[in-house]
Amino acid sequence: MSTATATAPSPTSAPVAQGKVTQLRVLNSEWIKLRTLRSTPITLLVAVAAEVGLGILVTYLRASHPRHGGVEHINGAELSLAMYRLAQLAVGVLGVLIISGEYTTGMIRASLSAVPKRLPVLWAKAAVYGAVLLVLMTIASLAAFYGGQAVLSSYGQAAHMSDPGVTRVVFGTALYLTVIGLLGVATGALIRNSAGAIAALFGVLLVLPGLADLLPATWVPNVVPYLPSKAGEALLNVVPDPSLMSPWNGFALFVGYAVVLLAAAAVLLKRRDA
Amino acid sequence: MIVASNLTKKYGEKTAVDDLSFTIKPGIVTGFLGPNGAGKSTTMRMIMGLDAPTSGSVTVNGRHYAEHPAPLHEVGALLEARAIHTGRSARNHLLALAATTGISARRVDEVIDLVGLRDVARKRAGGFSLGMGQRLGIASALLGDPATVILDEPVNGLDPEGILWIRNLLKGLAAEGRTVFVSSHLMSEMAVTAEHLIVVGRGKLIADTSVEEFTRSASRNVVRVRSPHADELRSLLLGPDVSVESVEPGTLEVTGLDSDRIGTVAAENSLTLFELAPQQASLEEAFMELTRDAVEYHASTTTAVAGEPVGAGRSTT
Secondary structure, eight states: SOOOOSSOOSSSOOOOOOOOOOOHHHHHHHHHHHHTSHHHHHHHHHHHHIIIHHHHHHHHHHHHOOOGGGOOHHHHHHHTTTHHHHHHHHHHHHHHHHHHHHHHHSSHHHHHHHTTTTTTHHHHHHHHHHHHHHHHHHHHHHHHHHHHHHHHHTTOOOTTSSSTTTHHHHHHHHHHHHHHHHHHHHHHHHHHHHHHHHHHHHIIIIHHHGGGGGSOOTTTHHHGGGHHHHHHHHGSSSSTTTOOOOHHHHHHHHHHHHHHHHHHHHHHHHSSOO | OEEEEEEEEEETTTEEEEEEEEETTTTSEEEEOOOOTSSHHHHHHHHHTTTTOSEEEEEETTGGGGOOSSSHHHEEEOOTTTTTTTBBBBBHHHHHHHHHHHHOOOHHHHHHHHHGGGGGGBGEEEEEHHHHHHHHHHHHHHHTOOSEEEESSTTOOOHHHHHHHHHHHHHHHHHHHHHHEEESHHHHHHHOSSSEEEETTTTEEEEEHEEEEEEEHHOOOOEEEEEETHHHHHHHOOTBBBBBEETTTEEEESSSSHHHHHHHHHHHHHHHHHOOEEEOOOOHHHHHHHHHOOOOOOSSSOOOOOSSSSTTTSOOO
């Protein structure tokens, strides 16, 4: 605060580019925003560490303590990637915070003053975070898979990329986690309050399927496979689960949920006072 | 140039801004004055397209704010000191805003120097004092070198040096031909900064006048006279447009004559004067008088000290 003096300074000496707001520039802005918050690397590190580190750990524990008197056949691909369940918490929470954090701090007013058309901000947030997740979660899934198989190979239980369904599950895990992140962004934009949005997101993803037991038994096959997380999980079984949708149909529905939520968020972002 | 026409904002039953019309001209500092809750911040948010008007409209340089292709170059605004993510550094905050319209990192560093935040530019904004937050807000307002600058209560939380700095900055911006629109609930601050005033109360326009005019109409032109010959003087002074009140024995309050005239009359009649003092209402008193009915939040004990508007200690409207 040393240069503030009583003399009126000239606010312009460097020429200021007369630039228009473009989607590409807003993408760059959101990329700066994402990487300049400490919570971003921390949360993403937690997600990767959970999927890879804990994934390899549980793989080792299962392989070294076989059930059924030591004759268990292990599904190596699914086991090594099982910790996506934990990683999705970190990824979903960060997705929510990317936008709800702007509302809770007041930053959103600066963001929407800079981009008064508003929608480019939402698209850019979703695109930047989606791209980061796709890259990072693909690396994490490959690392968890190969790390897990390295452990399993000494027990003669390793799965191979060329085995039927394995490639789909490995890359599907990355896709699933990316969509979880986008669902987080959409929920954050819709609810605008961090705690509320996180509760809503994981209430729907994790708690809702558990409530299926309360439904009449004949309803279950007509409801449960179509819940968002169940639709997404259809992609993550090496041998498709007959009680769920077929893998890619299920994933398409899962993406559909994200698209619908993002569209609803866009409508409300345009309509509501900031 | 900011033009508001019949601007109205309702929140449910409550009308925050009520049929407000005004024009803010370039080249001068225009003060936006009103008690807390008068609708100043809401009006400014509507100018910036953050809140949608219930009816009416407001344009900046002939267009709605959102229709400008390069909004940061058109209007720079400080709407509240805390429109900043607390986890991000001041410099990164400005870089992110600058990126939306292709403003260079050099310009970012320039505005950081301009507001005097160089030493803390890489620190998290969450640790900033209110005054530092204001300076960062002003830096983001000036980022795009805008033709119009809108600042909501910019002196809040600033130390005396900072207040002086803001005053000179605003005058400098106006002298460069920019439109400068500044809100405050402190008349005294506006009196030394602004040339023109928009006064609002309960969302309604109360006055749209020059500061000079406002000051002149505010002065009551009462002259206090103390004399041992008070009664004699009273009869000499009384006339068609002159009223004389006696507040206590030996003291008169004269309205309608200036002190020169009263002194001359006393001398011509060889009357001794102990005191001859023009009484001017302070601007703050005039402002309070003007907005008395429009104050949103009266203190429960309505014993506001003269010269200090009710609720002056509160932060924003």
